[in-house]
Amino acid sequence: MRDTLLGGLAPGEFLARHWHKSPLLVRRAVPDFLGLLTPAEIKRLATRPAVQARLILRQGKRWVLRHGPFRPIDFKTLPDKNWTVLVQELNHWLPEGEALLQEFDFLPHARLDDLMVSYAAPGGGVGPHFDSYDVFLLQGFGTRRWGIAETEDLELLPDSDLKLLRRFSPQAQWDLEAGDMLYLPPHCAHDGVALSECFTYSIGFRAPTYQEWVEAFLDFLRDRLQVEGRYADPDLTLSAHPGEIPPELITQIDGMLRQQVHWTHSMVAECVGRYLSEPKPHLFFEPAEETLTLDAFELRCLQQDLHLDPRSQLLFSGKFFYFNGDRFELHQPGSTQMRCLADTRKLSARAMDAELLTVLHDAWQAGWVKFF
Structure with missing residues (x-):
């Protein structure tokens, strides 16, 4: 698979030319690939409480988002077109999903997020949008039409549960068949519409915001800093305004923080390692059923x-x-x-x-x- 996955490009060439830079369409990236699930199997998965699933319906210009877990009756009452069901972290529930992710091990595991699968009826999709991370879109059986636009106009529709673009005009458009794959860098606007009943497998990557990193590091520091001492003001003088915060109080705290709160490169490395390897909050592990000395x-x-x-x-x-x-x-x-x-x-x-x-x-x- 590695010979065809990137359209003949060596991984190093792909990283230099396309990663985080420009889209890449690869025909027959995974030859003979029809997918990992049937429609009945993804619907069953979407009913499991531990599985993160969503259902998106397009009703004219209106988009409706529903969160799982779903009931079997929820799928029986759907229309014949214009809807899609999405399941996150397929690699957690299907060994073949984990194996598919490993085909992308030319990229750091620290950046890899999960394998998401979407099953769509004709006309189904999630609407024009952009992602803040890199993504590979691998087509299973059926046909999906992808339009993309490299634009700075990324204004979103207001008052929508889905982060949809207010305006979208495709600059390029392709119909992807089974085994075809489209790579998109961050902020590349795109819209995928099912031309027939179809599956798409999305290999997504983690891209935490700087705000998330700051919050994670402050949590990390809070658990490790031990600062001795207590505020004192033996030289306090009479104040004309008891409601005013004494400037000396602020100066003393400022000096203490500058002296006591500091970090090293190794502390940052530890924070990054712990943060990127920490399981997501909704994940739980089952202890071994047997006992082995x-x-x-x-x-x-x-x-x-x-x-x-x-x-x-x-x-x-x-x-x-x-x-x-x-x-x-x-x-x-x-x-x-x-x-x-x-x-x-x-x-x-x-x-x-x-x-x-x-x-x-x-x-x-x-x-x-x-x-x-």
């Missing part, structure tokens, strides 16, 4: 491969690993094996040193890794 777990590791649970995120920076928000350090040879698990999301059956074995045993008990 450390010795029994070691024997199993010699017999079976270990895989990250699809909901798990394992990243590393320098000597530190970040596993679902936790940070730890490993020494050789465990560090090399753990990096392999982070890169490929699996670890072949093999012997492990005691340090790595303990970490993975804990992760297995928590449901973060699985045997296959």
Whole structure:
């Protein structure tokens, strides 16, 4: 698949020419790809309480957004056209979805978000919009017409649950068939309309705002700063205005903050690692159903491969690993094996040193890794 995924471009060429810069249409990016789901299967998924699903209907110029979980009757009462159902994080619910995401491992896992799937009746779509992140749109069975526009006019319609563009005029337009793929950089306006019953698989990437980073880092600092002392004003003088905040009070607090609140590059790296590996709030792990002692777990590791649970995120920076928000350090040879698990999301059956074995045993008990 890698030979065709980027239309003959090597990953480095794609990054230099298109990533974050310009759209790319690839015909037969995934040859013989018809998708990973049937209409009945995506509707069943959308009824599960743990699955994030949405239903979008177009009624003339009006768009209606509904959130799941849905009931089977909700789909039986839909019209014949102009609607779409979307399911987030298909890679969490379908092994084939996780495998599809791994075809994009020429990009950092820290940037990868999830695999979203949309199933649309003829005329269905989500309306003209733009994303603040990079996205690959891989077509399953059926045909969808995509119009795009590289424009600075990104004003949104007011009073809408959907972030739709007030004005959209496509500069280019293509009909995508099964296996075709369209890459779009951030802020590229686009609109996809189903010409027939169809599926589209969206590989999206994380792009936190600077405000989100600031809030995450302030939370990180709050849990780590320990400042001694208490405000005091032994040299307080008589004030003519008791309602006025003494300027000396503000000056003292300003000086304390400048002296006490500081950070280092390693603190920023730790915050980034924890933040990017932290599971989303709605995700939960199921602990292992069986009980294995450390010795029994070691024997199993010699017999079976270990895989990250699809909901798990394992990243590393320098000597530190970040596993679902936790940070730890490993020494050789465990560090090399753990990096392999982070890169490929699996670890072949093999012997492990005691340090790595303990970490993975804990992760297995928590449901973060699985045997296959």
